[in-house]
Amino acid sequence: MAQPSATRDSQRAITLSVMVAALGYFVDIYDLLLFSIVRVPSLRSLGIEGDELLRAGERLLNMQMTGMLLGGLLWGVLGDRKGRLSVLFGSIFMYSAANIANAWVQSVEAYAWLRFIAGIGLAGELGAGITLVSEIMPKETRGYGTTIVAATGILGAVFAALVGDMFDWRVSYIVGGVMGFALLALRIGVYESGMFEAVKQIGSSRGNVLQLFNRWDRARKYFAVILIGVPIWYVIGILITFSPELGKALGMTEVPAAGRAVMFAYLGLAGGDFASGFFSQFIGSRRRVVLLFQLLTTVFVATYFFLAPFTLTGFYALCVALGFSVGYWAVFVTVASEQFGTNIRATATTTVPNVVRGSVVLLTSSVAWLRPQVGVVRSAIIVGMVALAISYVALWGLEETFGKDLDYVEE
Structure with a gap:
């Protein structure tokens, strides 16, 4: 009789972990995209x-995105050295x-530095949540867990x-900050x-970063995964934000x-x-789905x-369609977690x-460098063409990871 009870406890633990990771990413995306939404009225x-x-x-x-670059490294290393939960709390x-x-804030300067600090904090949430969910779920079904985390989180926008x-x-x-502190109790x-x-x-x-490159x-896998995701943020960061x-x-x-x-794009992105x-x-494949959505x-x-x-x-309506087409973000972050061993998985x-x-x-x-030479529209077109072309080449060099056993370490 103890075994069914233990199974139920395990299932409840998995469900709670998925729910908390999903809600954490919801608040993360809310705060991440809020600047794009209030950019004009706040600056005015x-x-x-x-x-x-x-x-x-x-x-x-x-400034916000630079903070996220630094924070990604900080929280990734901490996630592998101190644990996934320490990042979920700290970030x-x-x-x-x-x-x-x-x-x-009363000045653009203060605004900029707080977006930098917020960016550092925002960097830890998704990676730690996806890593935790990927490791606690069965390998055949972990894609469902990571999809729920990513898609639910996107609705934060x-x-x-x-x-x-x-x-x-x-x-x-203030609403974003209060939601974040309230979520800490659930964890x-x-x-x-x-x-x-x-x-x-x-x-x-x-958490040895050098293991990604030695x-x-x-190293090839690491950079290839990054490059297949760049078109997603070209669409959000350029076409939607501006x-x-x-x-x-x-x-x-x-x-x-x-x-x-932003709202319509993220409705589409959640659906995607x-x-x-x-x-x-x-269909039992990550690569074929990424290719389909790259084409879209x-x-x-x-x-x-x-x-x-x-x-x-x-x-x-086109914003919804664009959001749906870059909705391979859920598969993208799953692929990132499946490429590397447990000892550097959170870092990656x-x-x-x-x-x-x-x-x-x-x-x-x-875009800013090209704008004086070719104009706003053509500069955005050129940058988008380059990002998309590189992403196709990067996908071609990635292995299929569906159903891969993640219980191993990188030597």
């Missing part, structure tokens, strides 16, 4: 107007505190858009990964609101995450530029999505 309230809105917005976005505390403080529309931008930041009942505990007991080297096969400027340049008579564009994750489980992304990016100008309704799974998010710095800088 600080006295920024005209062309300076775009330049100040690019600077703050780059959410940092970005929740930073977002509450963000509600009281939709909630951010609704809150941003209903309340002042300062209140919106008390979550257990550490058994795989991590086993590796900790045998004394293997853990062998060509590991949709008011691009919409105007494309000749739209009624310019889209960034907050609405569920579709890609469950389809991957159905290419089609809808081309539509964005070459079938404009749109009506406002048509543009928001946490740094990979944050390097992809941080690629927005390179993407926006490239």
Whole structure:
């Protein structure tokens, strides 16, 4: 009679871990995308107007994403050395505190540094959650768990858009911080990964970043996973975040609101995450699903530029389609967790999505560098073509990881 009870306890522990990871990512995405939603009204309230809105917005976005690059490394190493749960607690505390403080800024300089600190905190949530869920679920079904985490979390952007529309931008930041602190109470009942505990007991080297690069096969896999994800943040960081400027340049008579564009894109992205994750489980392949969604992304990016100008309704419908097409994010983060051994899995799974998010710095800088020479629209087209082309090549060199046994270490 003890065995069924133990099984039920194990199932409850898995369910709680998936739920907490999903809600944590929900709050993470809320805070991550809130700046894109309140960028214009928040900067205007600080006295920024005209062309300076775009330049100040690019600077703050780059500060946030730079923080995420550094935070990805910090939390990834801590996740492998101290445990997955330590990151889930520490990261959410940092970005929740930073977002509450963000509600009281009176200058762009203070705004920028708080986005940097928040970026560091935001970097830990997804990687630690996906690593934990990947390690506690059976290998045949772990894709369902990671899909639920990614797709549920994405809806945080939709909630951010609704809150941003209903309340002042300062209140919106406070809401995010309060949600984060409330979530800490739920985490008390979550257990550490058994795989991590086993590796900790045998004394293997853990969280050594150099292990990602000291062998060509590991370095190649690491960079390939990053590159297949860059088009996702090209769409979100360029086409959606700067949709008011691009919409105007494309000749739209009624310019889209960034907050609405983000909301519709993330509705599509949540649907795409569920579709890609469950389809991957159905056909037993990660690579084929990523390829399918890369093709969809290419089609809808081309539509964005070459079938404009749109009506406002048509543009928001395209935002949903673009979001759906980059909804292979769920499969992408699962692939990242499946590529490496337990002793560097959190390092890889946490740094990979944050390097992809941080690629927005390179993407926006490239667009800004090209803009005086070829204009807003053509600069965005060129950067998008390069990002997509590289992602196809990167996918070609990745191994299939569906059903892979993750209980091993990297020597």
